[in-house]
Amino acid sequence: MRKTTEILSVPFTVCTMEEAVEEVMGFFADGRQHIICTPNPEIVMEAQTDRQLMQILKAADLVVPDGIGVVWASKYTKHPVPERVAGFDLCQRILANLAKEGKSVYFFGGAPSVAATAAKRAAKMYPGLVICGTHNGYFDAKEEKEIIRQIKTLQPDLLLVGLGAPKQEKWIYENLRFTSVKVAIGVGGSFDVMAGNVKRAPKMFQKLGLEWFYRLITQPTRWRRMMRLPKFVLTVLKNKGK
Numbered sequence: 001m002r003k004t005t006e007i008l009s010v011p012f013t014v015c016t017m018e019e020a021v022e023e024v025m026g027f028f029a030d031g032r033q034h035i036i037c038t039p040n041p042e043i044v045m046e047a048q049t050d051r052q053l054m055q056i057l058k059a060a061d062l063v064v065p066d067g068i069g070v071v072w073a074s075k076y077t078k079h080p081v082p083e084r085v086a087g088f089d090l091c092q093r094i095l096a097n098l099a100k101e102g103k104s105v106y107f108f109g110g111a112p113s114v115a116a117t118a119a120k121r122a123a124k125m126y127p128g129l130v131i132c133g134t135h136n137g138y139f140d141a142k143e144e145k146e147i148i149r150q151i152k153t154l155q156p157d158l159l160l161v162g163l164g165a166p167k168q169e170k171w172i173y174e175n176l177r178f179t180s181v182k183v184a185i186g187v188g189g190s191f192d193v194m195a196g197n198v199k200r201a202p203k204m205f206q207k208l209g210l211e212w213f214y215r216l217i218t219q220p221t222r223w224r225r226m227m228r229l230p231k232f233v234l235t236v237l238k239n240k241g242k
Contacts, residue, residue: 005079008235010044010057012065014079020064021093027061027183028103028157033176035060035169036185038087040067041232043165048235053166056173064090069232076240088190088200091160094183098158099126106151106181109137109162110191118194132156137163151179159184162191 064085107115168186
């Protein structure tokens with residue numbers, strides 16, 4: 001059991017990217033179902049007022065810091081996290097490992113055709129990876145039941161859910177038990193990047209921890225969400241040492 005450190009009551013697993021990948025690959029062999037969450041500062045702030053989301057983050061099997069702000073905040077705890085474990089990169093590492101073992105994945109979420117395109121690209125990038133199904137993120141209650149039934153029938157090893165946070169985390173938490181999936185991860189907008197519809201921040205921005213800034217200047221409509229970042233910083237400083 002790895003150490004955890006709490007940042008504004010959210011328990012993050014203290015691990016490197018390599019250790020996170022190792023942990024996840026172990027999940028596929030233990031016969032239980034697992035939820036992986038990758039919160040950034042925006043999600044941490046959302047959890048302060050969303051009790052269900054906080055409950056899910058506390059119940060998840062692995063919670064890694066998808067945001068340099070979380071890494072910074074952890075410096076004020078007894079057990080700082082060693083590095084950022086970006087959800088997109090973690091997902092790619094897991095897919096690469098699953099491909100070596102011939103394991104399967106189901107892509108669920110995104111706009112029409114996006115999940116299917118992302119899945120096709122993943123299959124080409126990771127030979128040996130089994131794509132057992134895809135479905136977009138638009139559905140009503142009746143169709144949702146069919147999606148769950150399909151996932152259970154296909155029995156993917158990994159379920160990637162791209163419904164946006166916190167909807168995806170809540171969907172996984174409420175429905176994972178109705179499937180036979182071993183590991184489920186909420187991947188946000190990763191399908192758009194994998195499908196080639198959205199460009200990821202250049203390596204320089206990633207290394208400097210400025211992916212959030214790149215997203216802001218390329219997607220100005222995100223400014224309202226980005227306003228949570230200074231609030232996160234101020235809240236962490238206010239609560240440090242508590």
